[in-house]
Amino acid sequence: MTTAGGPKIQIQRVAKSFGAPGRAMEALGQIDLDVAERELVCLLGPSGCGKSTLLNIVAGFLAPTSGTVLVDGHPVSGPAPERGVVFQEYALFPWRTVTGNVEFGPLLQSRPAAERRRTVDRYLDLVGLRAHADKFPVQLSGGMKQRVAIARALANNPAVILMDEPFGALDAQTREVLQDELSRIQRVEHKTILFVTHSIREAVYLADRVVVMTSAPGRIKQIFPIKLPEVRDRFAPEFTQYESDITRVVREEVAKVQE
Amino acid sequence: MGTTRAMAMLGAFALWAALAHGNAWLGVVNPVLLPTPVEVGRVGLDLARSGELARHVLTSLGRIAQGFGLAALAALTLGLLVGMCVPLRLMTEPVIEFVRPIPPLAFLPMFLVWFGLGEASKVAFIGYTTFFPMFVAITASVLRVDVVLLRAAASLGATRADLVRRVVLPAALPGIAVALRVGVGLALFVIVGAEFMGADAGLGNLIMEGRTFFNPAQIVMGALVLGLLGSLINTLLLAAERRLLRWRTAA
Numbered sequence: 001m002t003t004a005g006g007p008k009i010q011i012q013r014v015a016k017s018f019g020a021p022g023r024a025m026e027a028l029g030q031i032d033l034d035v036a037e038r039e040l041v042c043l044l045g046p047s048g049c050g051k052s053t054l055l056n057i058v059a060g061f062l063a064p065t066s067g068t069v070l071v072d073g074h075p076v077s078g079p080a081p082e083r084g085v086v087f088q089e090y091a092l093f094p095w096r097t098v099t100g101n102v103e104f105g106p107l108l109q110s111r112p113a114a115e116r117r118r119t120v121d122r123y124l125d126l127v128g129l130r131a132h133a134d135k136f137p138v139q140l141s142g143g144m145k146q147r148v149a150i151a152r153a154l155a156n157n158p159a160v161i162l163m164d165e166p167f168g169a170l171d172a173q174t175r176e177v178l179q180d181e182l183s184r185i186q187r188v189e190h191k192t193i194l195f196v197t198h199s200i201r202e203a204v205y206l207a208d209r210v211v212v213m214t215s216a217p218g219r220i221k222q223i224f225p226i227k228l229p230e231v232r233d234r235f236a237p238e239f240t241q242y243e244s245d246i247t248r249v250v251r252e253e254v255a256k257v258q259e
Numbered sequence: 260m261g262t263t264r265a266m267a268m269l270g271a272f273a274l275w276a277a278l279a280h281g282n283a284w285l286g287v288v289n290p291v292l293l294p295t296p297v298e299v300g301r302v303g304l305d306l307a308r309s310g311e312l313a314r315h316v317l318t319s320l321g322r323i324a325q326g327f328g329l330a331a332l333a334a335l336t337l338g339l340l341v342g343m344c345v346p347l348r349l350m351t352e353p354v355i356e357f358v359r360p361i362p363p364l365a366f367l368p369m370f371l372v373w374f375g376l377g378e379a380s381k382v383a384f385i386g387y388t389t390f391f392p393m394f395v396a397i398t399a400s401v402l403r404v405d406v407v408l409l410r411a412a413a414s415l416g417a418t419r420a421d422l423v424r425r426v427v428l429p430a431a432l433p434g435i436a437v438a439l440r441v442g443v444g445l446a447l448f449v450i451v452g453a454e455f456m457g458a459d460a461g462l463g464n465l466i467m468e469g470r471t472f473f474n475p476a477q478i479v480m481g482a483l484v485l486g487l488l489g490s491l492i493n494t495l496l497l498a499a500e501r502r503l504l505r506w507r508t509a510a
Contacts, residue, residue, distance in 0.1 A: 061410050081416030091411035095429040095506045104425075105415040136506040156415050 006073065007034035008192040009058065009160055014067035015217075016053055027053050029219035030067065033211060035160070040186060040193040042203035042210045044246070046254045050218030051196045055164050058194060059085050072159055081105060084158035088165040090145040092137040098124070098148050099133045105156030123151035126185060143174040147181070154185075160192040167202065176234075179205050187230055200250060204242045205232050212246060215253045222249050272296070294476035299483065302476045306465075316484065318460040319450050322378065326385025327446040331439055333386075334393035338438075339423065341394075342401025342431075359395065363388035364452055376457030381450070388449045389442040396441065400434020401427060433507065436500045443496065447489050462488075 011033040017024035028050040035041045043051040056062040058069050060079040069076040071083060079085075084105075092101050102123055103116045111119070124130045127147040137145055146166055153161050167175045179202055186193070186206075197203055203210045210224040224246055228238060279295035282288060306312040341348045367384060374380035404427050412426045428435075454463025462481050469477030501508075 059410070059414060061413075079410065079413035081414070083414060085411065085414040087407055087411065089407055091405075091407040093408060093411075093426070093429070095432070095504075104412070108416045108418075108421055108425075136509040138506065139509055152415070 008037045008039070008072065009033075009035035009194065010070040010073075011035075011054070011058065012068050012070065014054065014057060014064045014069060016050065016057060016062065017065045026217035028057075028064075029214070029217040031218070031220060033220065035192055035194055037192050038190045039208045040191075040195060040206055042207035043194065043196045043213060044198065044200065044203045044210055044250065045213030045218060045221075046215050046250065046257055047198060048257070049213045049215050049253070051198075051213055052164055054218065055162050055194060055196050058160075059083055059162050081109075081156050082159040084153035084156055084161045086146070086149050086153050086161065086163040086166045088168045090137070090142075090149050090169075092145055092148055092152075094137050097134050097136055098129060098140070101137070101148055102151045102155050104152060119155050123155045126154070126188070127151045127181065141174075142170050143178055146170065146178060150182070150185070154189060154191070158191075160194065163193060163195045165196050165198070167199075168197070175199075175202070182206060183230075183232070200243055200246050201234065204228075204239060204246065205234060210242075210246060212249050212253075215257045221253065291473075292475055294479050298476040299480045302474070303480045303484075306477075306480070311465075312484070315460055315462050315465045315481075316488070318464075319454065319462045320488070322381045322453070322461065323385060323443070323446045323450055326382040327389050327442055329382070330386040330388075330390040331393060331442060334390055334397050334438070334442070335435065338394050338397030338435075339401055339427065339431075342398045342404075343423070343427065348398070355391070355395065359391045363449060367452060367456070370453075371456060381453040381458065381461075384453045385446050385449060389445050392445060393438045393442040396438035397431070397435055400431040400438070403434065404430040433504055436496075436504065440493065440496050440500070443492055444489065447485060447492070451485065 011031050014028065014031045015026070016028040017026045019025050031054060033041075043054060045051050053062065057064050058071075058076065060076050060083065076083070093104065096104065099120050102120045106116045106119055120133070121130065124133055127150055129144060129147055129151065132140065132144065137148070140148065149166070167178050170178060183206060195203075195206060204226055207226050210226060212221045212224070213219065214221045224242065226242060228236075228242070233239060276296050279293050280297075282293050283290040283295055303312065306315075341351055363384070366387065370380045370384045370387070374383050408426055408430055409422060412422055417425065450461065451463035451466060454461035455467050458464040458467075462485055466478050466481035469475065469481060
């Protein structure tokens, strides 16, 4: 199906404008970006730079004004189960229990109940929520909800996972706990992940590559490959070095918005 | 909570009893015009013994079930369609907004002309009256469904049919439940009017009969039975709603 070793996600000359032609607002300049299999790429940039727009285009929720996105060599034309999405606002189905949410994808594919049960057990174990399987989302904390959302995305076994500021609504402590969890999960699952964030620390902690975007219309300003060990120490000198390097580049863009 | 309610009901009943019996004793107005609980109870008991009361109640309930049932089905189907299809909504909205404020009673004679004096006119009238508020409320609750939930489901592989069945319906269910409850209440409201004309049974007919034969106790009795039915149905629906929507309040 896919060309061996080829990039998992190919974003080719993707641009997006909103509004009527003539007085359209350009949200996204021309973006070219490849994401390799098993790679975690963070899109980083000031708010309004179009990073979420780009993610929504890859997810198939928005059509680009021009350009194409290929996943495994096939053009994206709408949302599909090969591209799992984790949203900042969790987007759990409030009328389904934790189990009901996690098994939603397999249920749609008419997987037998026994298999669904195994899948749910496996991913709830992975995110440490086995004990809460029968609870409804309203009974969970924000961090737990996002764990369920991650388990739900993984349980559908997508080719790639798109995460749109998934920890943006969490308090600072919970946020770091979830980053640790995602990093641990990634060491087990080795998914291809495109991750949108405006936290530099988060990006350096999680990413194989950090893509810094310019302010609107968003373009790629600079790409930082993060050459740190899989298990990262937020206080290591190399870590903080990346942080300050990227901060400098991001600040130039934030300054442009302020002017 | 339960005791407060019981006390309030008891208090209202005592007030009525005091007023009516006091009036019967002092003769402020003609006692026939202000029936006492005892008189109303006697009329009710007589009607219950002869089986008349059951016949009236069942007739009215049957009409409500048919008229409301048809309207609920139509409101649900069309509400889902219009709520999810923008061009359809733009086409229907102005018409609905014009027809909706017309008091349904204004059309009652029209229903008699179209459907005659038999069952069909009553059922159709109840259906017509309850349809619009339910349709409008259901459409609104479909429109309120969070787009992020639809996106989440679509990215998990949901087809259009899956989205309707597994996202839109459950997400709109709280709103749909309220719409149905309002619809039943309204059906009970207009059944009386529909049965005032050309009916040989039903609670509206019973009340009208009370007027024709100058029997205020029977009028009050009919009204009380309607009140009883209304609160009974409402209680049942609320219980069903709580059961179905456990996920909203689970603790």
